[in-house]
Amino acid sequence: MGEISRRQDDLFPLDSPLYGDVQGERTVAEFPFFALTKKAQMTPMIFESGDARIEINPSKTGVATIYDKEILLYIASLMAARMEQGEQVERVMSFTANDLFRVTGTNASARSYTSLKASLNRLQGTQIITNIETGGEGSDSAFSWLLKADIKYTKLPSGERRVKRVEVMVCDWLYRAILTDRRIAAYHLDFFKLGPIERRLYELAKFNCIDDEAGFTIDLEALATRVGCATDKRGLEYLKKQLRDVADKQPLPEYTVMLDEEKMPSARGGRPRVRTLVSFRTRPRPLSDESGDMDEIGGEGAEPDFPCESTNP
DSSP: OTTTTOOOOOOOOOOOOOOEEEEEEHHHHHHHHSSSSSSSSOOOOOEEEEEEEEEEEEEBBBOOOOOOOOHHHHHHOOOHHHHHHTTOOSSSSEEOOHHHHHHBBBOOOHHHHHHHHHHHHHHHHHHEEEOOOTTBBBBOOOOEEEEEEEEEEETTTTTTEEEEEEEEEEEEEHHHIIIIIOOEEEGGGGGGGGGGGHHHHHHHHHHHOOOOOTTTEEHHHHHHHHHOOOSHHHHHHHHHHHHHHHHHOOOSSSSEEEEEEEEEETSSSSEEEEEEEEEEEEEEEEEOOOOOOOOSSTTTTOOOSOOOOOOOO
């Protein structure tokens, strides 16, 4: 960290600004921990696949969204930057809202500060119960992403409030994932321009396209579960429609997406069923790093026509 931001004589040293890459953590990226719509998700979200199970219960204003996750990505990036410099990393992190907005490409408007407060409340209020372990440890109890979230401000003589810093405390589960497991990877800044489903596709590609030539292939139903979409007929049809649009426009930085349909023989000798496969490949070279303007945390990504939510597959 720079000397200015972390002076020893500063009463409240900041962990910002972020000088390095935006970093994502693999366990959080691999599973659908977040709602894919800005509309309040007030019903619990359930994910089950293999031995993994996740139950997500909403806060008073809904489940934390994929857009709220921007804050966790930013916090993880600050932690990763300190680890890379050999510094001690605490669970309590302090940063400026302006630096968060700079990294995510968000305009520093009054609306953005209101959105930031709402996002922090959802991250603190959403309750997660999972058997997925981090750092070799697990818990049967519920946890929230943030144990503490506070926006500090000073009051001017005019009565106006001026935000000084944001102070958060991450949960043990996430802290262990970042500091102990250390399965992190740099995200392209164009991630913040993507819509909700596109963000999930990017994250799955990021941590599964290990071999540039082989890429990563998954069938539609399994992908719907991993993305966080419903796996009933309506949900699968909607996801396929979104995937066709992605395959046509190729909006993901660093990766391409292709759809392929193959006929599978019927178990009873009837009409063959069609199986949809989705393939991800690494692009030969990355797209531009230029960031676009956004009005609030969450950016301008397209909203789904109806909510996609995690359900039992």
